[in-house]
Amino acid sequence: MAGAARLRRLVERDLAGLDPGARRGWWLREALADDPGTPCPPPVRDGTADVVIVGGGFTGLWTAWWLLERDPGLRVTILERDIVGGGASGRNGGFLTGWWDYLPALVANYGPDAGLAAAMALDGAPARIGEWAARHGVDPWFTPGGTLVVSSSPAQDDAWAGILALARELGVADRYVELTRSDVQARCATPQLRGGMLVPSDASVQPARLARGLRRVLLERGVTIHEGTGVTGLRADGAGVRATTDVGPSIRAGRAVLAVNAWAAGWKRGGFGHRMITWSSYMVLTEPIPDRLAGLGWTGGEAITDCRFTNHYFRTTADGRIAFGGGGGRAGYGGRLGHWVEHDRGSTALAARGFRRIFPMLDDVALVDAWGGPIDISSNHLPSFGAMDGTDGRVLFGHGYSGTGVGPSWLGGRILAALARGDHDAPEARLPMVGHRPRRFPPEPFRFLGARVIREAIVAAEQRDDLGGYVPPPLRWLVRVPRAMGYDLGPE
Numbered sequence: 295m296a297g298a299a300r301l302r303r304l305v306e307r308d309l310a311g312l313d314p315g316a317r318r319g320w321w322l323r324e325a326l327a328d329d330p331g332t333p334c335p336p337p338v339r340d341g342t343a344d345v346v347i348v349g350g351g352f353t354g355l356w357t358a359w360w361l362l363e364r365d366p367g368l369r370v371t372i373l374e375r376d377i378v379g380g381g382a383s384g385r386n387g388g389f390l391t392g393w394w395d396y397l398p399a400l401v402a403n404y405g406p407d408a409g410l411a412a413a414m415a416l417d418g419a420p421a422r423i424g425e426w427a428a429r430h431g432v433d434p435w436f437t438p439g440g441t442l443v444v445s446s447s448p449a450q451d452d453a454w455a456g457i458l459a460l461a462r463e464l465g466v467a468d469r470y471v472e473l474t475r476s477d478v479q480a481r482c483a484t485p486q487l488r489g490g491m492l493v494p495s496d497a498s499v500q501p502a503r504l505a506r507g508l509r510r511v512l513l514e515r516g517v518t519i520h521e522g523t524g525v526t527g528l529r530a531d532g533a534g535v536r537a538t539t540d541v542g543p544s545i546r547a548g549r550a551v552l553a554v555n556a557w558a559a560g561w562k563r564g565g566f567g568h569r570m571i572t573w574s575s576y577m578v579l580t581e582p583i584p585d586r587l588a589g590l591g592w593t594g595g596e597a598i599t600d601c602r603f604t605n606h607y608f609r610t611t612a613d614g615r616i617a618f619g620g621g622g623g624r625a626g627y628g629g630r631l632g633h634w635v636e637h638d639r640g641s642t643a644l645a646a647r648g649f650r651r652i653f654p655m656l657d658d659v660a661l662v663d664a665w666g667g668p669i670d671i672s673s674n675h676l677p678s679f680g681a682m683d684g685t686d687g688r689v690l691f692g693h694g695y696s697g698t699g700v701g702p703s704w705l706g707g708r709i710l711a712a713l714a715r716g717d718h719d720a721p722e723a724r725l726p727m728v729g730h731r732p733r734r735f736p737p738e739p740f741r742f743l744g745a746r747v748i749r750e751a752i753v754a755a756e757q758r759d760d761l762g763g764y765v766p767p768p769l770r771w772l773v774r775v776p777r778a779m780g781y782d783l784g785p786e
């Protein structure tokens with residue numbers, strides 16, 4: 295395939311200048327250069343709090359925010375092993391979405407009424423986050439351009455038809471706009487993009503700016519944050535919970551919230567590792583090219599994703615770059631998060647390859663940064679929230695966003711805040727993902743080996759589809775094995 299040779303050549307050139315994991319990703323560097331923030335050193339002595347939150351990503355930060363919204367007098371402490379936003383929250387694509395593109399999964403898992411209720415609970419969330427930022431003087435480059443879900447090869451054409459049919463059935467068709475190929479071209483004129491649909495209520499952000507902005511606002515509200523503080527255990531007893539740390543002092547609290555994303559898979563108790571596959575996703579970033587974006591007509595701020603299973607997601611930045619991600623991350627063994635989460639040149643190459651395929655008119659544009667981060671894949675691709683067994687409701691958890699948590703973590707934080715306050719009648723505490731345990735994955739080593747084989751098969755099949763190549767029937771069969779086994783994973 296001539297196209298394949300061209301892509302190989304370009305990606306080799308790109309990789310020569312990229313070193314993923316050598317430093318923090320561009321989003322976080324940009325946000326820290328803008329405002330490094332007040333230092334939040336580790337604790338020097340034992341402390342107490344009403345609620346202790348483990349993890350300073352969006353889930354933990356929004357939990358703290360909602361706790362104080364509901365009860366301003368609460369004493370809240372966040373313990374973060376790295377810095378706030380150092381996990382996935384400061385490294386993602388910045389697609390700030392509701393759950394409209396997840397409508398079929400919500401309905402399949404929880405039924406039409408509860409599924410629709412969940413989608414409605416996030417309806418308008420992107421705009422509310424934008425308003426929150428404006429109200430608090432946070433500038434996360436909020437851009438209400440919507441999400442454009444498009445086909446980037448004939449194999450993906452009409453992949454959104456099922457979503458639109460279901461939306462009509464449920465009376466929410468107005469949340470979507472179906473687009474012809476020429477509509478799509480008018481928004482981003484690259485010939486690789488075909489028809490699609492727009493979810494106009496979605497937005498995009500510079501995610502690290504949002505995370506660091508949340509950090510500042512929470513500090514101003516009196517939340518205690520300790521960075522560089524890894525939690526080694528959460529021990530519940532009749533009176534509360536004790537969070538022990540790797541820096542010595544411990545924090546005693548009435549309740550604890552475990553908001554550690556894919557790191558939960560390695561948590562000693564809770565059995566999260568059985569219900570989650572640790573995965574990675576990688577992004578690449580161009581040099582600033584505002585004139586070239588204008589030439590493509592891509593000036594409306596649309597965040598674009600194609601309909602591969604190993605989807606490509608791409609958006610513009612406030613300074614006129616393209617941030618482009620996806621194409622195939624990697625699974626970890628036994629819930630571990632290793633070197634492969636940040637230093638994987640193979641996954642970086644897949645993101646670069648996607649960029650080079652979709653934007654052939656930008657061959658001369660340099661990729662100047664690349665980074666990767668962890669993803670918490672659950673078997674139904676939806677998050678779950680609840681209390682850890684054996685803790686008498688004192689240790690709560692929320693994870694499993696499966697790579698789409700930027701908007702949903704705002705709701706996740708609200709759910710966890712309600713649970714931590716014991717407010718089980720709050721509407722958010724009654725959503726169907728509360729107390730729902732997604733199906734277990736097979737045990738190791740089958741989980742890792744299965745994920746590895748299927749991942750390679752999906753990447754190979756989708757690359758062939760991209761270039762109009764032949765996909766042998768055994769390969770087509772292999773990529774459908776997870777769905778045949780009842781997991782909401784892999785191509786439909």
Ligand SMILES: Cc1cc2nc3c(=O)[nH]c(=O)nc-3n(C[C@H](O)[C@H](O)[C@H](O)COP(=O)(O)OP(=O)(O)OC[C@H]3O[C@@H](n4cnc5c(N)ncnc54)[C@H](O)[C@@H]3O)c2cc1C
Pocket residue numbers: 348349350351352353354373374375376377378379380381382383384385386387388389390391523524525526553554555556557574575576577607619665666667668669693695696697698699700701702703
């Ligand atoms: C490359 C990439 C692109 C993505 N793109 C998008 C996107 O465009 N849109 C979208 O919606 N989602 C996207 N996601 C997913 C999204 O980033 C996550 O779903 C979301 O950030 C989850 O937030 P969180 O707070 O649960 O996790 P995190 O932000 O990962 O926060 C968890 C925190 O816990 C800390 N921690 C872990 N263990 C401990 C411990 N023992 N003690 C103390 N602290 C601990 C970690 O250091 C981390 O900071 C992407 C993810 C990646 C990696």
